[in-house]
Amino acid sequence: MGKKKETGSKEHxxxxxxxxxxxxxxxRALDSNAVETKVTNTADEVQEDYITAYQNRLAxxxxxxxxxxxxxxxxxxxxxxxxxxLLDKYxxxxxxxxxxxxQERMRKPQWFKGxxxxxxxxxxxxxxxxxxxxxxxxxxxxxCGFNYMHLMPILESPKEKSDGGYAVSNFQKVQPELGTMxxxxxxxxxxxxxxxxxxxxxxxxxxxxxxxWVKRAKNGEQEFQDRFFMFNDWGLPNEFERTVPQVFPESAxxxxxxxxxxxxxxxxxxxxxxxxxxYGNPTVLNDMLENMLFLCNQGxxxxxxxxxxxxxxxxxxxxxxxxxxxxLVRIFRMAMEIVAPxxxxxxxxxxxxxxxxxxxxxxEKPQCHMLYNVTTMASTWHTVxxxxxxxxxxxxxxxxxxxxxxxxxxYLRCHDDIGWGLDYAFLEQFSITEIPHKxxxxxxxxxxxxxxxxxxxLYNDDPVRGDARLCGTTASLCGLEAAAYEKDxxxxxxxxxxxxxxxxxxxxxxGIPVLYSGDxxxxxxxxxxxxxxIKKVDSRYLHRGxxxxxxxxxxxxxxxxxxxxFTGLKELEDLRRKHKAFSTMADTWIIDTKNIHVLAFGRYxxxxxxxxxxxxxxxEQVAYVSEVEDYVDLLSGKSCKARDLVLPAHGFLWLKTxxx
Numbered sequence: 001m002g003k004k005k006e007t008g009s010k011e012h013x014x015x016x017x018x019x020x021x022x023x024x025x026x027x028r029a030l031d032s033n034a035v036e037t038k039v040t041n042t043a044d045e046v047q048e049d050y051i052t053a054y055q056n057r058l059a060x061x062x063x064x065x066x067x068x069x070x071x072x073x074x075x076x077x078x079x080x081x082x083x084x085x086l087l088d089k090y091x092x093x094x095x096x097x098x099x100x101x102x103q104e105r106m107r108k109p110q111w112f113k114g115x116x117x118x119x120x121x122x123x124x125x126x127x128x129x130x131x132x133x134x135x136x137x138x139x140x141x142x143x144c145g146f147n148y149m150h151l152m153p154i155l156e157s158p159k160e161k162s163d164g165g166y167a168v169s170n171f172q173k174v175q176p177e178l179g180t181m182x183x184x185x186x187x188x189x190x191x192x193x194x195x196x197x198x199x200x201x202x203x204x205x206x207x208x209x210x211x212x213w214v215k216r217a218k219n220g221e222q223e224f225q226d227r228f229f230m231f232n233d234w235g236l237p238n239e240f241e242r243t244v245p246q247v248f249p250e251s252a253x254x255x256x257x258x259x260x261x262x263x264x265x266x267x268x269x270x271x272x273x274x275x276x277x278x279y280g281n282p283t284v285l286n287d288m289l290e291n292m293l294f295l296c297n298q299g300x301x302x303x304x305x306x307x308x309x310x311x312x313x314x315x316x317x318x319x320x321x322x323x324x325x326x327x328l329v330r331i332f333r334m335a336m337e338i339v340a341p342x343x344x345x346x347x348x349x350x351x352x353x354x355x356x357x358x359x360x361x362x363x364e365k366p367q368c369h370m371l372y373n374v375t376t377m378a379s380t381w382h383t384v385x386x387x388x389x390x391x392x393x394x395x396x397x398x399x400x401x402x403x404x405x406x407x408x409x410x411y412l413r414c415h416d417d418i419g420w421g422l423d424y425a426f427l428e429q430f431s432i433t434e435i436p437h438k439x440x441x442x443x444x445x446x447x448x449x450x451x452x453x454x455x456x457x458l459y460n461d462d463p464v465r466g467d468a469r470l471c472g473t474t475a476s477l478c479g480l481e482a483a484a485y486e487k488d489x490x491x492x493x494x495x496x497x498x499x500x501x502x503x504x505x506x507x508x509x510x511g512i513p514v515l516y517s518g519d520x521x522x523x524x525x526x527x528x529x530x531x532x533x534i535k536k537v538d539s540r541y542l543h544r545g546x547x548x549x550x551x552x553x554x555x556x557x558x559x560x561x562x563x564x565x566f567t568g569l570k571e572l573e574d575l576r577r578k579h580k581a582f583s584t585m586a587d588t589w590i591i592d593t594k595n596i597h598v599l600a601f602g603r604y605x606x607x608x609x610x611x612x613x614x615x616x617x618x619x620e621q622v623a624y625v626s627e628v629e630d631y632v633d634l635l636s637g638k639s640c641k642a643r644d645l646v647l648p649a650h651g652f653l654w655l656k657t658x659x660x
Contacts, residue, residue, distance in 0.1 A: 050099055054091045057341065058084075061334040064365070068327050072282070079282035086286065090293040091339045097189060098299060098340065105342035112344060112369070112512065113407055115582040117197070118573055119148030121414055122517035124178050127547045131179035135187045138194055140552070144520050144566075145573040148512065149191065150199035150304065152415055154178050158210045160534060161273040164415065164544075166201070166306060167208035171291035181298060188299025199302035199346065202292055205310045206274040214275050218261040227284050228275050229267035229313060230259075236315065237265045244269075244319045250462050251537070269310055269319075279311050279328060289335055296336070302344045305329070305368070308359070309349055321355055329359065329367040344369040346409060352421065353398055360406050373399070373408040373511065374421075380412065380502065381470075381477070382422055385444040385452075387617045389599040393590050394426055396601060399510075400588040407584055408511035412502055413477075413519065417459040417469040417540055435466035445470050445477055451618065453479030453491060455525060457539045471542045475499060475522040475565075484524075484561065492561065494618075496522075498650040500568045501614060507576045508603070508612045508654065510584045516543070520569055521552050521562040575634050579656065581610040593623040598647065600625065610634075611655045615647035622646055631655040 069080050094102075105111050120141065128134035131154070141149060153165025156173045165175070174180055188198050207213065216224040231237055237256040244255050247270055256265050257272040267276040277284050292303060312324040329347070336343050347359045347368035353375055361367030375395055383392045399408070420441055424434045443449055445456040456472030475481060478499045483491035499522065506513045517523075526545025529535040554562040576582045586605035593600045597617035603610045611631070615621045627642035634654040642655050 051092070054338065057338045058087065061338060065331065065334055068331055069282075072280075072285075072324065072327060076282050079286060083282075083286050083289065086290050086293060087335060087338050090290075090297055094297055094340065097192065098297065098342070101192060101301075102340060102342035110585075112197075113405070113584045115576055115580065115584070117148045117512045118145055118507075118576070119150060119199075119409075119512055119514035120144065120146040120517050120520075121150040121152065121411070121514055122547070123152045123415070123544060124154055125546075126544065127517055130177065131174070131183035131187050135183075135190050138190055138196070141196065142194055145570055145577075146515075147195050148197045148199065148302075148514065150302075150514065151201075153201045153203075154184070155201075158208055158273075161208070161210075161271070163271055163274060164538075164540070166203050167206070167210075167271070167274050168203050169208040169210040170212075171207075171288075172294050185298045188301075192299065197301035198299060199304055200295055200300045201306055202295070202303040203306045204277075204288070205307040206268075206270060206276050209273045209275060211275075217275075218259060220262065223283075225262070225264075226281050227278055229278055230262065230264040231256075231266075232264060234265055237267070239315060240267070240313075240319070243316060248460060249465075250460050267313065270307070276313065277311070278313070279324075280313075285328065285331070289332065292332070293335070293339055296340045296343055300343065302346050302370075304346045304348055305332075306348050308347050309351065309355075321351070321358075326358065326361070326367060330361060330365060333361070333367050333369075346370045346372070348372055350374050350419070350421075352423070353395070357402065357406070363403075363405070370407045370409050370512065373410045373509075374419075375423075376408075376509070377411055377414075378418055378420060378422060380505065381418055381445070382420070382441060383599070383616050384477075384498070384502070385441050388430075388596050389614075389616055390430070390596055391423065391427060392599055395423065396599075397590050400590065400601070404510070404585050408509075409514055410506055410509045410511050411514045411516065412506055413472075413474045413516040413543065414514075415516070415540065415544060417471050419469045438467060442468055442470055445472065447482060453482040453495065455479075455481045457525075457542050459539045471539045473523055473525055473543045474502070474516065474519045476525040476543075478502070480522055480561070481524040494649065496561065496564055496568075497648075499565060500572075501650045501652045503569055504572050504652045504654070505599075505612075505614050507572050508582065508601075508610075510586065510588060510603075512584075513576075515569075518545075518547055520566055521548070521555055522565045523548055523551065571635070575654065579608060579610060579634070581605045581608040581656070591625060593625055595621055595623060597621045598623045607659045609657050609659070611642055611653075613645060613647060613653040613655075615649065615651045618649050620646065620648050620651075629657040631657045 066080065069083065073079055124131060124134055128137050154174055155168045156170040156175050157165050157167050158169060161167055174184055191198050213224050213227050217228055241255060246253060246255065252271045255267060255269050257268040259266050268274055269276050279285055308329060309321045309325060310319060311328060312322045313319045314322055333345055336345060345368045349356045349359050349371055356371055359368045359371055379392050379395050383389055420438045442458060444452045445454045447454050455476040456470050459469040459471050461468040478495045479491060480495040480499060483495045525542050529541035535541040551562055554560045555566040557563055581603040583605050586603045589602050591600035591602055591611065597615060598621050599614045599616060600623055601612055613623050623645040625642055625645065631640050631642050633640050634656055645653060647653065
């Protein structure tokens with residue numbers, strides 16, 4: 001007994017030392033002005049205090065957790081007790097490093113709401129070949145100014161039927177060619193040492209047909225068939241089809257697939273090889289929570305909840321955004337706050353604003369910490385093509401009116417296509433109707449109009465409905481690919497100006513700006529996917545090419561395209577971090593420029609006011625404004641007035657004044 005006690009004491013002492021060391025390193029990495037608090041507790045007290053804090057967090061949420069769980073699962077006491085055992089297990093297994101990170105973030109709960117985080121989204125295989133390769137490239141990420149890294153799906157997924165990694169066959173195993181869980185843990189730890197937060201995808205709605213649960217369901221095991229939506233005939237599936245829209249009507253029509261092995265019909269909302277999980281079964285919730293907590297303890301800081309609006313199904317509805325979805329997200333949020341209070345939930349809700357905002361929850365009962373700003377992204381490219389900022393003004397006005405604690409993740413491009421789900425009710429007042437306008441946008445961004453050098457490709461073209469989405473990298477959609485091919489210096493300069501202007505717009509929005517890997521050096525489309533038998537059916541691989549490291553080296557060559565984009569973006573990033581008016585907590589408002597081509601808005605926070613102007617026209621324009629204060633142009637450092645400002649084609653201005 002004595003020896004065991006002594007061993008435990010040494011473990012506690014090691015934990016204490018690790019917590020102290022990790023806390024101090026993270027404080028230095030994230031905030032050079034932070035006050036470093038000396039830990040003076042004994043080793044046993046550190047362990048005891050941690051468990052007490054966890055139990056206090058559990059007690060705080062217990063009543064609501066139990067009430068919501070019992071409401072969903074008809075007072076299933078046994079399942080709820082197992083749910084609680086998972087919280088206890090993973091809270092106690094959390095490493096000293098991650099406990100220290102939790103403690104730090106609890107002391108600074110606004111850590112993700114300022115102007116410090118700038119992210120990058122990347123594919124592990126494209127960027128570093130594997131997780132170890134990504135870890136070796138951390139110095140490059142630091143040089144770019146990134147301190148938030150979203151790793152695209154890395155969990156085990158069948159190569160032929162992976163849906164880009166979103167058909168997960170094992171939630172606790174890394175895709176073998178990318179590495180192991182130990183490699184992921186090492187990468188997360190190395191990122192934390194450098195003040196970089198790591199985001200992982202967590203696929204909520206479905207799993208691969210290669211998952212063990214599906215295999216056992218196919219074998220006739222009722223316990224596992226109950227984890228999915230399986231029917232003996234097409235009766236109920238046909239009833240569902242009456243009200244449930246199709247996600248991919250061209251490439252994957254219908255919401256159900258017949259399983260020959262089980263002789264049953266299965267709900268497969270996205271693709272036939274992705275079986276929808278039945279969250280009406282508490283075992284599914286418990287097991288998926290365990291998968292998330294397992295990944296959480298590998299070091300993930302953020303979970304992107306994939307396809308979250310779809311996770312509850314009910315006959316007679318569209319199976320989207322049902323009340324039970326919000327109950328489930330709330331349960332996951334409380335579980336995170338109890339076990340790992342430093343971890344964030346990022347909701348992927350690709351819908352109009354009125355359906356997106358509810359996923360934040362309320363101040364008293366929050367759900368997601370952050371949500372994607374899909375609306376502004378799509379409207380940005382609409383504005384580029386039309387040179388008309390009125391839709392953007394309308395939508396930004398809606399965003400600006402939201403409470404400041406609602407944090408959006410903003411982006412120009414990502415791994416996915418651009419869907420033209422614009423506010424056509426608003427656009428109709430300008431005689432813009434949906435089908436013709438989508439056709440115009442897709443023609444423009446493929447370079448099929450006289451005034452466009454953009455190069456993109458269609459995704460999921462539906463000629464019957466007149467609908468299609470669009471693919472392409474930022475640089476190629478800005479015309480840089482075509483201009484470089486033609487070696488036209490005038491066009492190259494114009495494309496670079498548009499590229500930088502769009503990134504300036506991105507970096508001046510409230511929330512967290514995230515760049516798509518390669519955009520920092522002007523990576524162009526990769527057409528090689530057309531030669532790959534697996535990839536060629538999915539045009540999204542157009543912008544999922546390998547990271548061009550030889551091109552990245554050119555960022556060091558003065559005057560090169562890569563250097564101009566890289567240094568231009570770095571300057572903008574540095575200005576964003578330097579000036580507090582870019583904080584998410586700033587007051588924001590639209591400025592009337594009396595010119596539909598020029599978008600302008602103001603930002604104010606703690607005595608600092610910044611005005612942002614963006615000319616979306618392909619010609620020189622004037623912003624007809626008359627501000628009374630004296631300003632400084634942040635890019636040139638020169639003093640100026642904010643009156644009748646002349647902006648070149650795709651020009652932009654950031655003007656600052658201070659009140660002391």
